[in-house]
Amino acid sequence: MWQQAAQDIHWYRAPNVVLDDANPPFYRWFPDGVTNACYNALDLHVAQGRGDQLALLYDSPVTDSKAQYTYAQLLHEVARFAGVLAALGVEVGDRVLIYMPMVPEAAIAMLACARIGAIHSVVFGGFASHELAVRIDDATPRVIVAASCGVEPSRIVPYKPLLDEALAEARHAPEHCIILQRAQYPADLIAGRDHDWARLMANAQTVDCVQLNANDPLYILYTSGTTGQPKGVVRDTGGSIVALRWSMKHIYNVAAGDVYWAASDVGWVVGHSYIVYGPLFACCTTVMYEGKPVGTPDPGAFWRMIAEHRVSVMFAAPTALRAIRKEDPAGEHLAKYDLSRLQSLFLAGERCDPATLAWAQDKLRVPVIDHWWQTETGWPICANCLGIEQLPVVPGSPARPVPGYEVHALDAQSEAVAPGAIGALVLKSPLPPGTFTTLWNAPERFRDAYFTRFPGYYETGDAGYIDDNGYVFVMARTDDVINVAGHRLSTGAMEEVLADDPDVAECAVVGVADAIKGQLPLGLLVLSSGALGSPADVVARSIEKVRKRIGPVAAFKLCTVVRRLPKTRSGKILRGTMRKIADGEAWTMPATIDDPAVLQEIAGALGELGYPVPANGSGHAESR
Ligand code: COA
Ligand code: AMP
Numbered sequence: 001m002w003q004q005a006a007q008d009i010h011w012y013r014a015p016n017v018v019l020d021d022a023n024p025p026f027y028r029w030f031p032d033g034v035t036n037a038c039y040n041a042l043d044l045h046v047a048q049g050r051g052d053q054l055a056l057l058y059d060s061p062v063t064d065s066k067a068q069y070t071y072a073q074l075l076h077e078v079a080r081f082a083g084v085l086a087a088l089g090v091e092v093g094d095r096v097l098i099y100m101p102m103v104p105e106a107a108i109a110m111l112a113c114a115r116i117g118a119i120h121s122v123v124f125g126g127f128a129s130h131e132l133a134v135r136i137d138d139a140t141p142r143v144i145v146a147a148s149c150g151v152e153p154s155r156i157v158p159y160k161p162l163l164d165e166a167l168a169e170a171r172h173a174p175e176h177c178i179i180l181q182r183a184q185y186p187a188d189l190i191a192g193r194d195h196d197w198a199r200l201m202a203n204a205q206t207v208d209c210v211q212l213n214a215n216d217p218l219y220i221l222y223t224s225g226t227t228g229q230p231k232g233v234v235r236d237t238g239g240s241i242v243a244l245r246w247s248m249k250h251i252y253n254v255a256a257g258d259v260y261w262a263a264s265d266v267g268w269v270v271g272h273s274y275i276v277y278g279p280l281f282a283c284c285t286t287v288m289y290e291g292k293p294v295g296t297p298d299p300g301a302f303w304r305m306i307a308e309h310r311v312s313v314m315f316a317a318p319t320a321l322r323a324i325r326k327e328d329p330a331g332e333h334l335a336k337y338d339l340s341r342l343q344s345l346f347l348a349g350e351r352c353d354p355a356t357l358a359w360a361q362d363k364l365r366v367p368v369i370d371h372w373w374q375t376e377t378g379w380p381i382c383a384n385c386l387g388i389e390q391l392p393v394v395p396g397s398p399a400r401p402v403p404g405y406e407v408h409a410l411d412a413q414s415e416a417v418a419p420g421a422i423g424a425l426v427l428k429s430p431l432p433p434g435t436f437t438t439l440w441n442a443p444e445r446f447r448d449a450y451f452t453r454f455p456g457y458y459e460t461g462d463a464g465y466i467d468d469n470g471y472v473f474v475m476a477r478t479d480d481v482i483n484v485a486g487h488r489l490s491t492g493a494m495e496e497v498l499a500d501d502p503d504v505a506e507c508a509v510v511g512v513a514d515a516i517k518g519q520l521p522l523g524l525l526v527l528s529s530g531a532l533g534s535p536a537d538v539v540a541r542s543i544e545k546v547r548k549r550i551g552p553v554a555a556f557k558l559c560t561v562v563r564r565l566p567k568t569r570s571g572k573i574l575r576g577t578m579r580k581i582a583d584g585e586a587w588t589m590p591a592t593i594d595d596p597a598v599l600q601e602i603a604g605a606l607g608e609l610g611y612p613v614p615a616n617g618s619g620h621a622e623s624r
Contacts, residue, residue, distance in 0.1 A: 001403060002029065002433055005246040006238075009281070010044045011035045012211045015238070019430065025451040025458070026438060027430040029239040033214035038082075038115035039240045041280035042075040045256075050283055055259060057309050058104045060290035061301065062151040063184065069103060071283075074108070079206035081105075081112035086207050087200075088176050090142055092117030096218065097141035097174070097268075099123045099132060099163060101150035102290040105180050105197065106266045107276045109145045114218060114237075117210045118142075119231070121220040124267025125150045125157065126487075126553030129165035131230075134220050136170040138232055138441060144177045145197075149185035153295050160187030214238025220440045221269055221403075223375040224481055224490035225449065228497075232376050232440030234270050235272075240378065241281055243404075243434025244273055244519075247379045248282035251371070251402060252346065253387035256283035259341075261305065262315035263289055268348065268487070269375040274315055278379075287311065293320040300333030307337035314342065317349035317486030318356050322516050323552035325356065331363040342366055344386055348373060349486030351474055354395035361393075361460060372398035372474050374460065376436045377400070377490070381405045381427065381460070382472045397471040404432030409466050414454050419468045424478055482511030482519045484555050494521055494556060497549045503531035503538045508565050510575045512558070512582035516522045522582055522609075523559035524602065535561040560605045568592040574599070582606050 001315040003018045015033030045053070051072035058067040068075065071176040073325055090096060100106040106122070121139045123132055136144070150157040160179060167173065189196060220238045222230040254260050260279040264270035266288075279286035287309055292300055293316070306314060307514040327335065327619050344367045345360060351499045352370040360368045367390065371383035384391045384399040391399050401407045408416055409423030417423035429451065439446040450458050461481060464474040470614065477483075480491045491509040498507040506526040523542060527535065539559045546556035566574040569592055580587040581603050 002242065006030060006033070006242050009035065009169065009241045009245055010040050011238075015214060021353055021430060025429055025447060028215050028437070028445070029236070029433040030214040030242070033238045034211050035214060035238050035241060036114065036117075036209040036212055037218050037237050037241055037277065038078060038111045039247070041111060041114070041277060042071060042078060043284045045071045046075050050256065053283070054285040054474060055060070055280060056104055056107060056286050057259075057289060058288045058290070059103070059305060060151075061296040062153055062291050063182075069104065072415055074111075076206065077104075077108050078111040078115060079208070080201055080204040081108050082115040083204040083207045084178070084200045085112055085118060085143060086116055088178075088195075089141055090116060090118045090214070092210060092216070094118045094143075095139045096119055097121050097123060097136060097139055097144045099125065099144065099146040099159060100180065100266070101125045101147055101159070102265055102288050103112070103147060103180065103182075104288060105147070107288065108270075110219070110266070110276055110334070111280075115209050116207060117212050117216060119217045119219055121222070122267050122272070123222070124265060124553065125159060126267070126551050128548055129162045129552035130169065131547040131551060132162065132171040132328050134228075134230065135232075135402045136166060137172050138230075139220055140172045142176075144365060145180075146177060147180040148182050148187035151182075151184055151290065153292055156185045157450055158185050158187070164190075175304070175466065187341040210236050215437065216265050217437075219272065221272060221375060223269070224488050224493065225479075227490065228493040230490075230493075231445065232442065233269075234377075234438050234440050235378055235434070235438045238435045239433030239435070239437070240277065243379050243432060244278040245281040247402075247434075247488040248278050251380055251383050251385045252315075252341070254279075254282060254284055254313050258284045258312045259287065259310050260284040260313050260315075261287035261289070261309065261311045263293070263302065263305075264315070264349075264486075269373075269378060270315065285309075292323075294323045294327050298333055299324045299328040300336060303334045303337040303339060306339050310341050312341055312343045313346065314344075315346045315348070317430050317546065318347050318352040319350065319485045319516060319518055321347070321356050321360055325359050326516060330361075334363055339364065344369060346371055346383075348380070348398075350483045351396070357393075357395050367393065369393070370398045371471065372462075376458075378432065378434050378436065382407065383476075391456065392470050397467075397473050400472065407466065410454055410457070414428065414457075417465070420465055422463055422465050422475065424454065425460045425464050425472070425474065426434070426454045427463045429456055429458055429484070431458055449508040459561035482521060484511075484515040484553075485520055487553055489550075489554055491521060493550060494523065494546055494554060497546050498525060498542050499539065501542065501545070503528055503533050504542070505525065506565055508573050508575060508578070510579045511580070512579055517555065520558060521554060522578075522606075523555050523556065524565060524578065524605075525559065525561050526563070526565055527561055558609055560609055562598070562602050562605055564595060564598045566598045566602060567594050569594045578602060
């Protein structure tokens with residue numbers, strides 16, 4: 001299958017070997033192929049006579065601006081920015097860190113890196129300076145490309161001061177920073193280090209694509225793990241082109257000329273795969289939207305975009321639909337627009353709850369497809385592949401494994417569980433092309449975190465079940481990762497921030513259910529005996545610290561002080577029980593708890609935060 005799929009892309013030298021499996025789990029797809037991702041995204045289509053087709057549409061309700069680029073125009077911009085980078089000394093294998101909002105220049109910078117073989121690492125704009133510093137130190141970029149600011153509906157976010165703070169904290173110093181000056185908040189530039197994007201572009205020479213080995217890294221994208229040290233997911237060049245090109249046709253069922261819109265952000269994997277690379281590899285028109293599903297200006301924003309830009313296939317997160325549904329349950333805004341070109345809506349980032357699915361089906365009258373994937377895989381693991389055969393939609397399931405993936409639900413002994421029984425969801429090795437090939441600077445962590453617990457399998461970190469019809473149901477994470485508004489966050493990282501306070505003796509962060517965002521982090525603090533601050537002060541300080549160190553995207557606003565954390569007698573914090581109490585679910589007093597009164601107190605504290613104390617929450621000890 002992959003040998004054939006590889007024939008759909010451009011190679012300078014076609015691969016003779018499809019898979020090198022000599023060193024598991026470090027599999028290498030198409031190891032002797034030579035190609036270039038930028039060539040496949042742009043030059044190829046221009047060479048094939050599609051230069052005048054629209055490649056990228058930019059629509060920004062928050063700045064009240066729009067722009068569009070044909071393939072020929074986008075190629076010209078990318079080739080010039082590649083010239084800018086090359087002139088600053090960027091070479092094959094150098095890292096370039098990109099910290100930008102949803103503006104076309106972010107895609108231009110990514111593609112320019114791919115053009116010259118530099119490895120880009122995009123950092124989401126909603127992360128704060130400390131997270132940026134951690135990524136700068138890990139990726140050690142030669143150049144950083146940033147915008148002067150991002151524009152959120154309620155405020156301007158000055159990115160440049162965040163970058164300056166991050167560089168003050170980081171051990172590594174890039175040689176150059178290139179700053180895209182935005183009119184909303186131009187930045188002060190530091191002479192010698194900072195350069196103005198527009199000035200450099202005005203004098204730039206275009207440069208051609210560099211021929212790269214298929215296994216040369218295309219990018220690093222950091223994602224949350226169980227600790228404060230994010231994982232640098234590495235994607236290679238050849239496998240990514242083959243897999244993404246294949247997925248556009250077989251999963252999303254789009255062809256050259258179709259308008260494909262993923263309402264995500266370039267800082268996330270969806271943005272890499274399905275705002276920038278996938279649609280361009282497939283010669284579609286891709287859409288960059290700098291706005292929100294609601295409030296920019298109203299809950300009809302998505303529907304306006306679909307109608308105005310003639311979108312055939314859309315990709316969004318369920319949380320976005322929940323936000324729209326809350327404000328416009330009857331679909332009155334939706335009724336104002338002509339959505340007749342829309343063929344399907346794909347959802348991912350979190351499980352699509354059946355109520356949201358039913359609402360979207362009812363209002364849109366097109367297939368609404370939940371599909372499951374992760375930063376690590378880079379493209380869908382399970383989906384209803386509309387380009388192959390449309391399966392019946394089963395609410396709550398992202399359908400069956402996509403060709404190339406073999407999914408199993410296993411118990412702790414690596415034995416398959418019965419159909420319908422919950423197990424750890426694992427994927428048989430080797431993973432298909434386009435999935436991650438290692439973790440940057442951390443090959444042992446790659447092996448240990450993903451391939452050790454279940455020998456021969458990749459551990460997804462998700463738990464769920466597979467039914468009698470082979471439909472997969474992804475129900476929960478097995479680790480400390482939570483999903484807030486479709487964003488993957490580490491509770492461990494938040495705990496590290498909270499613990500870094502002399503007044504905090506101990507803390508725990510758990511993910512609790514939220515009607516719009518899916519989950520929200522809830523912090524529980526135990527104060528030190530000699531704490532100087534009052535509980536209210538420590539809570540306020542903690543909320544501010546998480547926002548400052550991790551970023552507003554963590555949406556860390558629920559926090560309270562408790563006398564003790566509930567623990568088993570062996571010292572394990574009972575996070576699951578606390579989550580159940582907060583979610584109003586039935587819970588029983590764990591038999592192994594060391595101090596039963598603590599959970600009752602926590603239920604009371606949560607009640608004060610506005611959480612319902614469940615009727616049966618009085619709890620009683622399980623019989624032993
Ligand atoms: N730069 C700077 N700050 C950002 C940011 C960015 N790129 N993106 C988000 N933020 C900030 C927001 O301003 C907000 O700050 P606040 O606490 O001061 O209000 C905070 O981070 C949380 O943002 P967000 O998650 O967008 O929440 P919201 O309450 O503003 O909007 C939704 C709620 C549901 C509308 C929104 O989360 C959404 O559209 N989610 C879809 C997510 C998505 O597409 N995920 C991709 C996975 S496929
Ligand atoms: P990320 O790496 O940020 O894309 O987050 C990946 C995680 O989000 C997965 O491991 C799941 O926990 C969750 N996720 C993504 N898509 C789905 C889905 N369709 N159904 C259930 N969970 C999902």
